[in-house]
Amino acid sequence: MGTMPNLSRRQFIVTAAAVGGGMALSVVPAEAAFLGTEPWAASDGLAGAEFSPWISITPDDVVTVRVATPEIGNGVMTQTPMTVAEELACDWSKIRAEFAPTSRDYRENGVYAPGNSPTGYFSGRSTSEDRMKLLLQVGASARERLKTAAAATWKVPVSEIGAKDSVLTHTPTGRTLRYGEVAAKAATIKLDVEPTPKPQSEWTLLGKATPTKLNNADIVNGSLIYGMDVRLPNMVYAALRQSPVHGGMLKSYDAEKVKSMPGVLAVVTVDPRETPGLAMKSGAPFGYGDTHARSAVAVIAEHYWQARKALDALPVEWDDGAGAQWKSTEQMVDAAIAALDKPSESIEKATGDARLIDSQDKIVEAVYVTPFSDQAPMEPLNSTALVTADRVDVWHPGQQSRQAFWVAADEAGMDPSKVFYHQTFIGGAFGRRIFGDDLRMAVAVAKKFPGRPVHTIWSREEQTRQGKYRPLVATKLRAGLDKTGMPAAFIAHQATKGHFPRLADTPYALGCIPNVRVDAQELPFHVITGAYRGPGYNSYAFMIETFIDECALAAGMDPLEYRLKLFAKWPDPGWTKVLKEVADKSGWGKTLPKGAGQGIAIANWGMNGKPQAGTTVGVVATVEVTKSGILKVHQIDAAFDCGRVVNHDAALNLVQGGLIFGLNMALNEEMNVKDGRMVEGNFDQYPILRTGDTPVVNVHFGGLSGHDRFAELGEPPAGPVGPAIGNAIFRATGKRIRSTPIRKHDLSWA
Amino acid sequence: MPYDLTVNGQHHRVDADPSTPLLWVLRDHLGMTGTKYGCGIAQCGACTVHIDGTPARSCQVPLESAAGVNVTTIEGLSPDSSHPLQQLWVEMNVPQCGYCQSGMLMAAAALLSKIPNPTDQDIDSYVDNICRCGTYPRVRAAIHKAAAGSKA
Known part of the structure; x- marks a missing residue:
């Protein structure tokens, strides 16, 4: 418990000012x-x-x-x-x-x-x-x-x-x-x-x-109002169905079949070509490019369940479009890996001469893949909009409300001075609610039914299949190790769709390895991608930290010692401090029974090219794998350096949660494609860890460097958990994990 | 046709399709939005209520079978947020976004009323709700603390 007095509700009113008068x-x-x-x-x-x-x-x-x-x-x-x-x-x-x-x-x-x-x-x-x-x-x-x-x-x-x-x-x-x-x-x-x-x-x-x-x-007591809980006089509900193949278009539907169902008021469509736009410079911080409307049909009814039932009964046909060419996830992964053999000329980072790899003592090379993943916030996407001739009011659980405000104006074709944005509380976001594309859809529906507030709700299945996913990424990493076993040069070739140029934002590429080349290429996938807790970082931390482990192995060195040696000249002492703290507290190096192992990884989100910025997180995972291949993650230890903390318990809460998020990302998450359509729709197919699946999570504060910054703690913990587990699995079984989700790997050993 | 419901001791008459899930009856017809929609297939537990004292996922309870039973929702867990779990949830900063916590609390409260001093395994099996923010360690700690408090 904190040192502040408990505060009653009456003393503490969390609210927001009116914007709508x-x-x-x-x-x-x-x-x-x-x-x-x-x-x-x-x-x-x-x-x-x-x-x-x-x-x-x-x-x-x-x-x-x-x-x-x-x-x-x-x-x-x-x-x-x-x-x-x-x-x-x-x-x-x-x-x-x-x-x-x-x-x-x-x-x-x-x-x-x-x-x-x-x-x-x-x-x-x-x-x-x-x-x-x-x-x-x-x-x-x-x-x-x-x-x-x-x-x-x-x-x-x-x-x-x-x-x-x-x-x-x-x-x-x-x-x-x-x-x-x-x-x-x-x-x-x-x-x-x-x-x-x-x-x-x-x-x-x-x-x-x-x-x-x-x-x-x-x-x-359940009284906090999330977007889903907005209740307005005369409000109606819309159930939404968008093209199951991203980028496809509505071909036909038969509204007559559902018009007489109880409560049904209208069947409306959303056509991305109908966005009126604004004849003025946009103030949307991320622009409109990532917010396009998706071709859709929606049933509007007095109650949500009526709308949902009618939508389920509505005959709909789609033109799948170009996305249907992707028959399976495997085909897409193969395409991504094949692209790595023809590296892009789009250079993201070049230092020294990376061709020196070939003149080194040893070469380490591996290909890593991370899948499309859905943010899966607990509150399904939803927004409420009231469109009238002279103003638009929106109620939205938005993660970047200025962005959403402009998107709403753009979709309504309404001068922003007549758009009134009402921020609700938010049932999780993790990047999914940044761009305001959800609000665009709600405005697109509501403008077809003006005069009454329309609350548009994505079913869990609709939200999961209509994502803005963490991109599928394939990366080939290649390093040349010198006589001492340390990397003298390395190359990263990346292939993805919706690229986040983050791989080089690590000490390895910023000085710890003298010769570096990082390039990237876009793949022609139709699947819509976006921000997911630690965009880019959430894949590259897994890839690089697994690769460094492979380099340490090739050099015949302990993975902790190898990293300490790599960071010896890095001008941010936090990295070494974090490594030492987490190794010490986790009992790194202790003898474990056969089939058990520890793995270590360290990564930073937010440094943006300079030392002593962002937050560095080091993780040691302690795992056990049965001979038949059942993985048990016993314990996650983490140390971190965000400089300083202003609120100990809030920091602890965020790091705990971020580690568990990273754990699920690595163990479980994957969105698949079949005939262009997204396969997984709900938690029965897209598993999320529960209380009983969650290992002991120990967060240690001894890695804090005391540097004068209070860097973010939301994204950083998610990165190093996966590679720490993969590296631990290697030490337990000899099996190297180069792709996630880990649950798909055969971990059996003899 | 109209159905008679008892929710948190209050009588309500709801005229809706008999297959309407209790979740949407509560949220939409009765305006009680504390019970959350998360998945609609009894996976996540965000919609957990008590039916005659037993936890139930209200997305799977059709209106017709919710008539004639006593439904308790998060709004009725206590009249003034005084349930020990509610107090500990505040004090121990259990929630992050909070969206799943109505269901977590209802599941945890049902557990404690059945097993006043639960083991970790009891918690694992009774409170298997999904929290995407990863509040599980605090949920567990708060349940144990509530159990310890009730013994004192």
Whole structure:
């Protein structure tokens, strides 16, 4: 338990400001006892005096902090207020968080996301350097203005005023005022000089406290409103079916067959050629290219189950299009591997002369493959849209709300000033909800049924088969080892569709191996790909860390020692520290019975070409394989270096979860293709680990370097788990794992 | 035709197709959205409710067989979030995105009412819900802590 007091729901309201004015107000049901459950609900009039778009204070001391990072479970709606509170010196129990309205951002020229940065409204990175700086300044500035207002009230110098726990004290006389008593006055004050936030050594909240998350209370009684839970007057439901072969087109359907079914209101179609677009420069941070509408038919009914039953009964024919040429996953994997023999001239990284491989003592070469995988967030895709002649309102569990806001405008052909984006809570995202393509489909459906809010729901099967998957990647890695066994040169040839240029973002390619060439080529696959927790990284960490293990074996060295030697000159001491910590805590090198083994791997997400950036995670997996080939992962140990942490328990929670996510990715996940169609539809075919399948997961904090950064923790843990397990399997059985999912491998040994 | 339901002790009359899953009756007809749709095929457990005290996946319970029984949903687990598991879930920061946690809590509560001091194996078999965020270690720890608390 944290050091902060428990907070009751009444003290803690997590909500978001209205963006739709009276309209949004009118849709809040009177019996909605808990304001905080509907994040778009209006707080105008509740929030009090506005100090800046980020912060308002009421006469009774309630501090509203507006958060521009949608909450996907990573705690951003708690972390952001903590950062502000550090400087504001307010009573933590008086803080409420709400969502910073995307529509306001547009109306007020980017007050929350200046410069259209992709991270401006992104759901992660609440502790990135620019955000921390901004939020600390927001808190410090408000505090100084409150002090200045108190000084003016008492007609004393500001230097005589102290601020603590939402109380202003005139130190010489002991007189006090509450923040709320001077808030209105303070909000009008403009400081001559902005205060400098205090040094980290004086922090009392950040790095010290681990409060319970602000929305926990609403989660545990089921009142938190996710996109799926949006309920509006006159709302209707749509069940959606898109072309089962990605890129295919609707050929025909027979609405007459279902029109008389109970509750059915309409059968509508979505045609990607009907997107009207906007005659203005897009402000979508990721553009519209990854958000195209998919050819679809939808049944609209009074209730969801009616829509679903009618959709199931609806006769539909499709033109499959070019994607149907891909008859099987095997055919696609073969095509990817074959492409590696004709390396691309598209060079991603070249240092020194990689041709020196052939003059080395030993050559290590292997081909690795990772499959299409679905993010599979627990909340199936869904969005609600109300399209009328003069405005569009959308309710969306979006991971990048500015992106989705522009996509909605584009699909409605409506000026963005008339688009009102209502952010809901989000039942998991993992990259699937970044591009706003889900909202585009909902708007495309709703515009065919104007005047009533239409809640479009993807069935689990529809969501799984209509993915934006982690790409299928085949990579050939080749290294030449010198006399000492260390790699002198290496080459990576990659073949994929929807390439993420991330493979070279590792110390191996950035100096630890002197001669490097990395190239990549796109494959003509029809399967739609996108972001998946740690895009690119989630494949390359597996490939490279398995390959390094193979190099260590060829050199006759211990895989830990080999890596330590490789990183000896790397100018980020975190790598060595992480390796040593995880090796020490996991008992690396201990004697294990036959059939058991340990494997190690280390990777970094977010370094973007430079040392001491992003987060480095080292993992040791301890596994056992029966002779018949049944794998048991006994234990996962991990150490990490994100620099420093501002919230110990939140960091622990994210790393634990990320490791388990990475475990499932490596053991279980694969989307297959048959005759162009995606095969897996639900959790019976796309298995996810459960409590009983989850090994002991130990997260160790001794790898933290203390470097001055608070790097992200969402993506990084997912990378090194798979290779650590694969390397452990090798040590247990002698079988090398060069592709995932691991469950498909025959691990039997004699 | 109309069916009479008892949900969290309250009587409701719902006029819908008899095959409508209880999940959608709760969410859509009764506006009780705490019970979540995750998979629709009894795999994930996000829709777990109690029927006469026994955990059930409401996506597989047709309206016609939900009549005449006592249904308890997450909204009725306690009147004021005072169930020990709810309190521990908050205190121990169990949730991440939280979407699966209604079902997790209902499964865990049913387990504790049947086996007040469960072993790890009991937890594995009774609380086999899917959580994509990977909160399993905390779910397990919170159940054990609740069990320990009830003994004290």
